Amino acid sequence: MTGRVATTCPYCGVGCGVLARVEADGAVSVAGDPEHGSNFGRLCVKGAALGETVDLEGRLLHPQMRDANGVLHRATWDEALDRVANGFRRIVDQHGPDAVAFYVSGQLLTEDYYVANKLAKGYLGTANIDTNSRLCMSSAVAGHKRAFGEDVVPGCYEDLEQAELVVLVGSNTAWCHPVLFQRIAKVKEGGARLVVIDPRSTATCESADLHLPIKPGTDVWLFNGLLVFLFQHGVMDAEFVDAHTGELNAALAAAAADAGDPAQVARICGVQLGDLLAFYRLFARHERTVSLFSQGVNQSSSGTDKVNSIINCHLLCGRLGKPGMGPFSITGQPNAMGGREVGGLANMLAAHMDLQDATHRDIVQTFWSSPRIASQPGLKAVELFDALLEKRVKAVWIMGTNPVVSLPDADRAKRALQACELVVCSDIIERTDTNAHAHVLLPALGWGEKDGTVTNSERRISRQRPFLPAPGEARADWRIVCDVARRLGFAEGFNFESARDIFVEHARLTLFRNHDASGDVPAARRLLNLGGLGSLSQQAYDALQPVQWPVHEDGTGTHRLFGAGHFAHGDGRARFVATVARSPANAPGREYPLVLNTGRVRDQWHTMTRTGKSPRLAGHISEPFVDMHPRDALHSGVREGELARVHSQWGAMVARVRHSGGILAGNVFVPIHWNDQFASDARVGGLVNPVVDPVSGEPEFKHTPVRVEPFAVRWYGFAFGRRFLPASELSYWTLIRGDRFLRYEIAHRERPKDCSAWARAWLGAQDADADWLEYEDPSTGVYRAAHVVDGRIESCVFLSPRPDLPSRHWLAGLFARQPLEPADREGLLAGEPPGPSVDVGPVVCSCFGVGRNTISEVIRSKGLETAAQVTAATRAGGNCGSCIPELRRLIADAHAASGV
Numbered sequence: 001m002t003g004r005v006a007t008t009c010p011y012c013g014v015g016c017g018v019l020a021r022v023e024a025d026g027a028v029s030v031a032g033d034p035e036h037g038s039n040f041g042r043l044c045v046k047g048a049a050l051g052e053t054v055d056l057e058g059r060l061l062h063p064q065m066r067d068a069n070g071v072l073h074r075a076t077w078d079e080a081l082d083r084v085a086n087g088f089r090r091i092v093d094q095h096g097p098d099a100v101a102f103y104v105s106g107q108l109l110t111e112d113y114y115v116a117n118k119l120a121k122g123y124l125g126t127a128n129i130d131t132n133s134r135l136c137m138s139s140a141v142a143g144h145k146r147a148f149g150e151d152v153v154p155g156c157y158e159d160l161e162q163a164e165l166v167v168l169v170g171s172n173t174a175w176c177h178p179v180l181f182q183r184i185a186k187v188k189e190g191g192a193r194l195v196v197i198d199p200r201s202t203a204t205c206e207s208a209d210l211h212l213p214i215k216p217g218t219d220v221w222l223f224n225g226l227l228v229f230l231f232q233h234g235v236m237d238a239e240f241v242d243a244h245t246g247e248l249n250a251a252l253a254a255a256a257a258d259a260g261d262p263a264q265v266a267r268i269c270g271v272q273l274g275d276l277l278a279f280y281r282l283f284a285r286h287e288r289t290v291s292l293f294s295q296g297v298n299q300s301s302s303g304t305d306k307v308n309s310i311i312n313c314h315l316l317c318g319r320l321g322k323p324g325m326g327p328f329s330i331t332g333q334p335n336a337m338g339g340r341e342v343g344g345l346a347n348m349l350a351a352h353m354d355l356q357d358a359t360h361r362d363i364v365q366t367f368w369s370s371p372r373i374a375s376q377p378g379l380k381a382v383e384l385f386d387a388l389l390e391k392r393v394k395a396v397w398i399m400g401t402n403p404v405v406s407l408p409d410a411d412r413a414k415r416a417l418q419a420c421e422l423v424v425c426s427d428i429i430e431r432t433d434t435n436a437h438a439h440v441l442l443p444a445l446g447w448g449e450k451d452g453t454v455t456n457s458e459r460r461i462s463r464q465r466p467f468l469p470a471p472g473e474a475r476a477d478w479r480i481v482c483d484v485a486r487r488l489g490f491a492e493g494f495n496f497e498s499a500r501d502i503f504v505e506h507a508r509l510t511l512f513r514n515h516d517a518s519g520d521v522p523a524a525r526r527l528l529n530l531g532g533l534g535s536l537s538q539q540a541y542d543a544l545q546p547v548q549w550p551v552h553e554d555g556t557g558t559h560r561l562f563g564a565g566h567f568a569h570g571d572g573r574a575r576f577v578a579t580v581a582r583s584p585a586n587a588p589g590r591e592y593p594l595v596l597n598t599g600r601v602r603d604q605w606h607t608m609t610r611t612g613k614s615p616r617l618a619g620h621i622s623e624p625f626v627d628m629h630p631r632d633a634l635h636s637g638v639r640e641g642e643l644a645r646v647h648s649q650w651g652a653m654v655a656r657v658r659h660s661g662g663i664l665a666g667n668v669f670v671p672i673h674w675n676d677q678f679a680s681d682a683r684v685g686g687l688v689n690p691v692v693d694p695v696s697g698e699p700e701f702k703h704t705p706v707r708v709e710p711f712a713v714r715w716y717g718f719a720f721g722r723r724f725l726p727a728s729e730l731s732y733w734t735l736i737r738g739d740r741f742l743r744y745e746i747a748h749r750e751r752p753k754d755c756s757a758w759a760r761a762w763l764g765a766q767d768a769d770a771d772w773l774e775y776e777d778p779s780t781g782v783y784r785a786a787h788v789v790d791g792r793i794e795s796c797v798f799l800s801p802r803p804d805l806p807s808r809h810w811l812a813g814l815f816a817r818q819p820l821e822p823a824d825r826e827g828l829l830a831g832e833p834p835g836p837s838v839d840v841g842p843v844v845c846s847c848f849g850v851g852r853n854t855i856s857e858v859i860r861s862k863g864l865e866t867a868a869q870v871t872a873a874t875r876a877g878g879n880c881g882s883c884i885p886e887l888r889r890l891i892a893d894a895h896a897a898s899g900v
């Protein structure tokens with residue numbers, strides 16, 4: 001494919017290879033890279049929409065600094081870098097190195113991460129550098145270290161295809177790692193079994209043979225019970241356990257103490273005994289079992305124990321390091337793994353070495369020839385923001401993460417930044433909830449512009465390559481760090497000319513005092529070893545093909561580790577960990593009777609700074625919602641489609657009530673994505689309990705006691721405009737980007753006395769000659785108006801006392817049409833499309849814009865039985881396949897409705 005640049009998707013940890021090209025009209029087109037071993041040409045809908053997210057609208061293109069009056073102004077790079085360097089220098093001189101901190105991200109490239117970590121730990125001398133991976137993977141990291149002696153994912157994606165049984169624990173793989181899920185779905189066709197363990201019934205469950213909707217937080221009981229069951233039924237690889245592991249007895253005793261009786265485990269986990277035993281038997285029976293886990297496991301106050309309780313079961317059966325089996329921590333961000341490799345967590349050093357190990361400190365400091373080396377673990381994310389609030393830390397440099405949205409107790413995080421003397425933010429977007437508190441804003445290069453490497457969930461290092469010019473004055477994150485380091489007087493450690501220079505240094509550090517010449521393994525041996533990559537030329541770096549570490553001297557990679565039973569603990573043995581089951585930190589009670597679970601939706605990425613730009617991605621789920629059981633809605637006095645306020649002890653938010661049918665009574669689910677840039681009051685992080693796992697420091701994002709109550713409004717409505725509308729004056733709003741328009745879902749506590757006057761002012765159509773269409777029915781309280789300019793629709797607003805407003809779909813289409821037909825004008829007044837009504841319903845297939853009603857109608861009328869038939873009939877699911885689980889659900893629903 002000529003002119004295509006092979007690069008890597010910047011979203012999830014699947015790490016798909018992407019071929020990107022700038023077309024003649026300037027548009028960016030992307031396709032899956034058929035050669036890339038992670039996706040073999042597939043992309044999910046977020047990857048497929050990448051081209052819609054790389055425009056420069058909203059980009060931060062120049063450095064900015066806040067003046068004494070609190071106003072941000074454009075600054076030169078010299079001014080901005082001086083302010084950062086001088087500020088950090090002054091604070092370190094006055095208060096010591098631990099008075100400054102870095103808060104970085106699993107979305108930085110390995111090279112960026114490496115220099116940030118080097119600056120903090122080797123030059124400033126503080127380990128106060130933590131990352132959003134603390135919120136994401138740190139329980140998996142801690143679990144791996146306890147079990148294996150090093151943070152290693154033993155297997156690879158192929159194992160999922162070779163497995164007889166795939167167990168998905170706390171993972172909505174269908175939505176969060178869609179391409180990997182497609183690989184899993186394929187093996188299912190070959191007869192493999194799929195078990196999903198998740199309190200919610202998600203899109204992932206559509207393909208499952210067995211779904212265990214466990215009570216939130218009870219995973220350790222479940223897996224402790226499994227360990228006892230396997231042991232009692234003799235499903236154990238005694239030879240492996242004897243030769244290669246330690247401390248089984250302690251683990252068994254702990255497990256038997258609280259989970260020895262399956263009937264009791266079933267009660268505690270809230271599942272049917274029969275289902276529990278069915279899972280235990282499936283696990284017992286299938287040698288080739290992969291247990292893939294994600295945030296339902298990690299993000300818990302017992303996250304590390306959850307991880308080890310899963311690994312224990314695999315160790316007992318010797319099921320890891322061989323084809324088709326193993327515990328598998330699936331990573332969230334594109335470079336969660338790379339960050340771990342360079343030591344981006346506050347309790348790690350670099351190249352998988354430990355801060356608290358004097359030999360490791362000596363290795364790293366010697367290699368760096370650095371003036372100092374941090375010797376005490378730094379502050380973990382949540383502690384770091386506490387320290388900012390208490391002014392123990394006085395300067396923080398935030399790179400590539402949006403903590404005012406994504407931290408637990410996020411309002412406290414906001415106050416922490418307000419209290420901080422110097423807040424520096426490197427970002428690609430100008431306006432974010434976090435940047436609102438920056439004293440210095442530094443424009444970074446984004447995906448498509450930046451150059452470096454990322455490592456995916458299966459240890460595969462892939463290149464991100466630029467195919468777009470650097471916009472404005474933006475610079476690579478690594479370059480910005482080096483610019484500041486040089487100003488701090490550390491030129492000798494940061495004279496890097498390119499990402500390749502940094503990568504090569506990182507690769508060499510992984511080798512340094514790792515193997516000795518005789519091939520013997522010295523005491524400080526680490527499995528993370530980039531062997532042959534330590535001498536890559538620029539040309540070789542540019543041509544680097546995806547490769548899984550450890551990388552041998554000849555440049556070949558490693559699919560699996562631990563197959564030979566050698567682990568990274570000093571004695572070469574893996575460890576069973578005694579995991580004592582315990583409940584989540586805070587139980588629901590009278591004041592806060594429901595449990596808040598938070599997570600992701602299919603078509604948005606985190607705080608929406610990039611996916612929020614794409615009209616295609618906005619169609620699937622366009623508003624923040626609180627998904628709840630109808631019984632709880634009744635008790636809470638709220639109704640589907642209306643607005644509700646969700647409260648916890650820490651904060652509150654407003655969202656639309658929804659009944660997906662997948663939520664257990666007693667629980668609610670709220671997506672994490674919406675924030676102050678996209679909605680009036682929907683930052684769920686403000687509600688989340690900041691309690692953390694005692695070992696990993698990872699917050700309990702999946703379990704906060706809350707209360708839901710009505711959010712009373714006098715009218716509901718929606719509006720479309722070609723420009724931003726003054727939504728912030730309303731009680732409720734959400735912003736949705738469309739093709740050539742912006743859409744707002746709105747509501748307000750008071751009904752305007754004069755709707756017409758209000759609408760004209762709000763839409764900016766006060767001119768007496770304005771082409772203005774308007775309809776009002778005082779008996780029902782319905783009002784609608786549209787402003788037409790030069791024959792084209794400019795804006796419109798629809799209001800009603802109830803949330804049952806007309807379909808937005810046909811209105812969106814009017815923005816593409818010019819000029820309006822007379823029938824369109826009539827439709828606007830009538831509040832419905834002219835001609836036969838074609839409400840296609842909410843978008844299910846974002847690639848082809850196919851709506852739910854269309855799909856359900858075809859399933860019904862043609863009696864379709866399979867997702868493939870639906871694709872043939874409607875195209876839905878025919879591109880990226882992300883919606884196939886939802887197609888299955890619609891088929892099942894249609895059959896249920898017709899009683900088949």
Ligand SMILES: Nc1nc2c(c(=O)[nH]1)N[C@H]1C(S)=C(S)[C@@H](COP(=O)(O)OP(=O)(O)OC[C@H]3O[C@@H](n4cnc5c(=O)[nH]c(N)nc54)[C@H](O)[C@@H]3O)O[C@H]1N2
Nearest residue numbers: 170171172176216217294295296332333599600602605606
């Ligand atoms: N579309 C999309 N994809 C993404 C992302 C995104 O923002 N959008 N982000 C990426 C990132 S960084 C990450 S970390 C991953 C996260 O990927 P996932 O972990 O798959 O996603 P989540 O939605 O956070 O949560 C997973 C599931 O855990 C369940 N759960 C909650 N409590 C428990 C419990 O106690 N036990 C069990 N067993 N399950 C529980 C939830 O109901 C939820 O369905 O996704 C990555 N992929």
Ligand SMILES: Nc1nc2c(c(=O)[nH]1)N[C@H]1C(S)=C(S)[C@@H](COP(=O)(O)OP(=O)(O)OC[C@H]3O[C@@H](n4cnc5c(=O)[nH]c(N)nc54)[C@H](O)[C@@H]3O)O[C@H]1N2
Nearest residue numbers: 135136400401402406426427428444446598606607609701
């Ligand atoms: N309630 C709740 N909260 C959660 C979670 C949850 O499940 N529930 N999950 C947690 C998890 S797993 C994660 S990973 C976090 C994610 O949370 P965040 O990391 O806060 O979310 P993002 O929106 O990915 O933030 C990335 C920021 O970096 C910017 N950016 C993008 N590319 C670049 C670049 O190349 N350089 C620089 N300098 N900036 C860039 C983006 O514009 C954006 O502002 O959220 C955590 N918070």
Ligand code: SF4
Nearest residue numbers: 009011012016044047
């Ligand atoms: S599964 Fe989707 S989001 Fe994840 S890397 Fe692949 S294309 Fe990107």
Ligand SMILES: [Mo]
Nearest residue numbers: 135136332333
């Ligand atoms: Mo994550």
